Amino acid sequence: MSDVRGMTLACRAVGFSYEEADAPIPALRNVGFELDAGLSLALLGASGSGKSTLLQVIKGLDEPEAGDVLLDGAGLDDASCRDLRRQVGLVFQAPELQLFATSAREDVAFGPRRLGWSEAEVAATVDEALDLVGLPPGEFGGRHPYALSGGEQRRLALAGVLAMRPRLLLLDEPFVSLDPATRRELARILSQLRSDGVTLVLATHDVDLAWALCDQLLVLDEGAVAAAGAWDLGEDGRRLLAASRLREPFLVELWRRLGRDPADAPRTLAEAAEMLS
Amino acid sequence: MRPAVAQYYPGDSVIHRLDPRAKFVAVTALAIALFVRDSFAALAVFAVAGAAAYALSGVPAAWFWRAFRPLLWLVGLTFLAQVLFAPGAAFLSFWIFHVSWEGLEFAAFLSLRLVVLVLIGSVLTLTTPPLALTDGLAWLGRPLRKLHVPTDELALMVTIALRFIPTLLMELDQIMRAQRARGADFASGGPIRRARALVPVLTPLFVLSFRRADELALAMEARCYRPGIVRTRLHPLRAGARDAVLLAVTAAVIAAGLLV
Numbered sequence: 001m002s003d004v005r006g007m008t009l010a011c012r013a014v015g016f017s018y019e020e021a022d023a024p025i026p027a028l029r030n031v032g033f034e035l036d037a038g039l040s041l042a043l044l045g046a047s048g049s050g051k052s053t054l055l056q057v058i059k060g061l062d063e064p065e066a067g068d069v070l071l072d073g074a075g076l077d078d079a080s081c082r083d084l085r086r087q088v089g090l091v092f093q094a095p096e097l098q099l100f101a102t103s104a105r106e107d108v109a110f111g112p113r114r115l116g117w118s119e120a121e122v123a124a125t126v127d128e129a130l131d132l133v134g135l136p137p138g139e140f141g142g143r144h145p146y147a148l149s150g151g152e153q154r155r156l157a158l159a160g161v162l163a164m165r166p167r168l169l170l171l172d173e174p175f176v177s178l179d180p181a182t183r184r185e186l187a188r189i190l191s192q193l194r195s196d197g198v199t200l201v202l203a204t205h206d207v208d209l210a211w212a213l214c215d216q217l218l219v220l221d222e223g224a225v226a227a228a229g230a231w232d233l234g235e236d237g238r239r240l241l242a243a244s245r246l247r248e249p250f251l252v253e254l255w256r257r258l259g260r261d262p263a264d265a266p267r268t269l270a271e272a273a274e275m276l277s
Numbered sequence: 278m279r280p281a282v283a284q285y286y287p288g289d290s291v292i293h294r295l296d297p298r299a300k301f302v303a304v305t306a307l308a309i310a311l312f313v314r315d316s317f318a319a320l321a322v323f324a325v326a327g328a329a330a331y332a333l334s335g336v337p338a339a340w341f342w343r344a345f346r347p348l349l350w351l352v353g354l355t356f357l358a359q360v361l362f363a364p365g366a367a368f369l370s371f372w373i374f375h376v377s378w379e380g381l382e383f384a385a386f387l388s389l390r391l392v393v394l395v396l397i398g399s400v401l402t403l404t405t406p407p408l409a410l411t412d413g414l415a416w417l418g419r420p421l422r423k424l425h426v427p428t429d430e431l432a433l434m435v436t437i438a439l440r441f442i443p444t445l446l447m448e449l450d451q452i453m454r455a456q457r458a459r460g461a462d463f464a465s466g467g468p469i470r471r472a473r474a475l476v477p478v479l480t481p482l483f484v485l486s487f488r489r490a491d492e493l494a495l496a497m498e499a500r501c502y503r504p505g506i507v508r509t510r511l512h513p514l515r516a517g518a519r520d521a522v523l524l525a526v527t528a529a530v531i532a533a534g535l536l537v
Contacts, residue, residue, distance in 0.1 A: 056454065059458055059507070061454050061457060061458060064460035070426065077309050086460070089458075090455075090458040092451065092454070092455045092458070095455060097451070097452060097454055097455070097481050097485060098477070098481055099481060100453040100458060100476065100477040100478075101477075104327075110456075110459055110460075110461075110477065111459040111460050114459065114460025114462070115460055146484065160459060161458075161459065164459070164460070
């Protein structure tokens, strides 16, 4: 997937409510932010703060009641909106639940076929996606998805989305219930996508991985934006994260405790080791 | 998520507080009586009784409409079939259809009877929590245990099934969204294409359900569930004076309906 031109993303005063039996429940209120092409955004917030809803609205599974979602500058009313939405990949929470085909290769091919690509193109993108997620097609392509381990299933589901060659990739809690080795592997894949130029939005509770992978952050609180933009490493930023039942990234806290400037805190353990030695 | 056909409406009315067994017996008796006589007068008696019970329950009228709406096509179909095919002196004939006044009258009667049936039935389901209802049914089915029918186990199965309907609907929604995000299209094409489009949804749903059933069975065993033993209840059913009143009123309504 090398050298993808990432998609720019902007939300303007987006509002959305869920229809319930008695009264609509507001899930997003006046959400606005901008993300440049190729950058990565950590979407943080307590459970029920609207992270998943926002991702589904961006992908177009739900239409916002108010406001606009701009993909490459084109809004919902724009003629190119449908095509642009096809270039947005959304990886659901526990995406292994969506596996259905009788072989890994067939499952990954589902999305590309829906896009109407030729069989040759489908075969190429499937192999590429399987390779990227660390499931070499020669070994795993013919395996039954349900015969794979949990971590392999999660990566297979990710391949199913990557095979559609998204220019903007939205991930909903991708690290939940993975063992440390699979988490590390997934973080490696995401950082690879990032350096390939894909724009990333990562909804997560894991501030350490968010810190390692994301340029910017967006904190949601009861459907409204509590903070947006660069990481705030000051006292306010700490309070804000605590208010969302989160904590500051481990490496930032370490830097603070070492009496160093948290603004210089390293993003990864390797960087930290280098800076400390 | 929309409520199911006639989902429980929480409340504290007289009707809500009745014993589920008494309600079930009353509703069953009324439903049978409804089909004994073909007269508009009898229908009116049952309709008034049903409406009175509904009013007493304090459930908003909109909820009846919600319960009734999915059945509208059934009522419409019944009406059409009767109007178009019932024998009688036709005043309008075309192709194989003959419309007569008798047919029209009978069609109206049958449709109204369905409406009244739904009205009476919905009072039961709207005012009785599903768990209480299955408890009541298990109690009413106890004589069948003499015939080795596992009534308590059946009741538990129904209870578990009811408990998981909202869960399954939520999972169905999630899986459909996930497949839509991968380009699946459930809304276009003919019936065969649409049915085929459901394979990517139903396969994961079944796999998930079997896995969950397995885990639930293990969890129940771990909490000492054993089939075939008599179990006590946290909330034993207690019938009282108001349930006797319900049965008496029901008997009076049925008598009135059958005699008018």
